[in-house]
Amino acid sequence: MSKYTTEVFDSAIDGSKFVANKIKALIEKNNAEGKKTVLGLATGSTPVKMYKELIRMHNEEGLSFANVVTFNLDEYYPMEKNSEHSYWYFMHENLFNHIDVKPENINIPLGNLPQEEVDQHCLDYEAKIDAEGGLDIQILGIGRTGHIGFNEPGSELDSVTRQVTLAQITIDDAAPGFGGVENVPAKAITMGVASVLKARCIYLMAYGENKAQIVSDTLTNDITDQVPATYLQKHSNTVFVLDTEASSLLPA
Ligand code: F6R
Numbered sequence: 001m002s003k004y005t006t007e008v009f010d011s012a013i014d015g016s017k018f019v020a021n022k023i024k025a026l027i028e029k030n031n032a033e034g035k036k037t038v039l040g041l042a043t044g045s046t047p048v049k050m051y052k053e054l055i056r057m058h059n060e061e062g063l064s065f066a067n068v069v070t071f072n073l074d075e076y077y078p079m080e081k082n083s084e085h086s087y088w089y090f091m092h093e094n095l096f097n098h099i100d101v102k103p104e105n106i107n108i109p110l111g112n113l114p115q116e117e118v119d120q121h122c123l124d125y126e127a128k129i130d131a132e133g134g135l136d137i138q139i140l141g142i143g144r145t146g147h148i149g150f151n152e153p154g155s156e157l158d159s160v161t162r163q164v165t166l167a168q169i170t171i172d173d174a175a176p177g178f179g180g181v182e183n184v185p186a187k188a189i190t191m192g193v194a195s196v197l198k199a200r201c202i203y204l205m206a207y208g209e210n211k212a213q214i215v216s217d218t219l220t221n222d223i224t225d226q227v228p229a230t231y232l233q234k235h236s237n238t239v240f241v242l243d244t245e246a247s248s249l250l251p252a
Pocket of ligand 1: 041184
């Protein structure tokens with residue numbers, strides 16, 4: 001039986017503020033109790049407004065990230081940290097450079113390791129999430145393939161952090177930002193489906209009409225590895241945060 005809930009908002013801004021408020025409430029509760037907060041974060045266009053709201057909360061409402069540990073879902077491979085295409089760069093531009101998170105508490109898979117070191121890095125990444133006590137909140141977007149992180153169709157329920165090959169649709173979607181498909185890395189390192197499902201709470205945001213079909217496929221299909229986001233139906237505390245357009249193909 002599915003236990004997820006859906007929250008539909010008039011706009012992506014309202015959905016983003018809803019999620020930012022949830023994050024803020026948890027950080028403030030944990031800060032008051034002297035506890036760390038462990039956040040799983042996503043890149044892409046979807047979470048940008050939510051990150052802007054967190055930055056505003058930091059600047060105007062004193063929200064402190066000094067006790068926050070972050071783990072990003074994924075990184076392209078190969079990819080240098082300081083490339084403008086890296087998720088490392090994206091996260092610093094869109095969030096980390098504007099808040100008081102400690103650099104040593106930021107975790108993003110490394111896209112610049114030699115191939116022979118990648119498997120060990122993935123094992124270490126997974127172990128580090130566990131060593132921090134697991135993810136309190138995981139933020140997700142969704143790709144047109146139904147990927148979460150870079151868990152493309154065919155990804156298994158028990159998959160953990162690993163190197164993957166990107167689906168052609170994902171490469172096509174990334175191409176404009178890279179100046180052509182030929183410049184998009186063919187591979188990535190991603191947290192697995194099992195890594196994501198271990199989070200105590202998950203918010204998947206999807207905004208705009210180009211997400212309507214995959215949102216409908218995710219929420220109305222049985223669980224299938226062909227739409228990895230359907231695995232979220234197994235999770236006990238997932239909220240799908242949508243705007244009206246992204247929810248437009250869901251049954252009334
Ligand atoms: C990003 C990630 C991806 C994106 C998805 C949607 O870290 O893991 O799964 O969330 O590709 O991307 P946007 O938000 O650009 O539509």
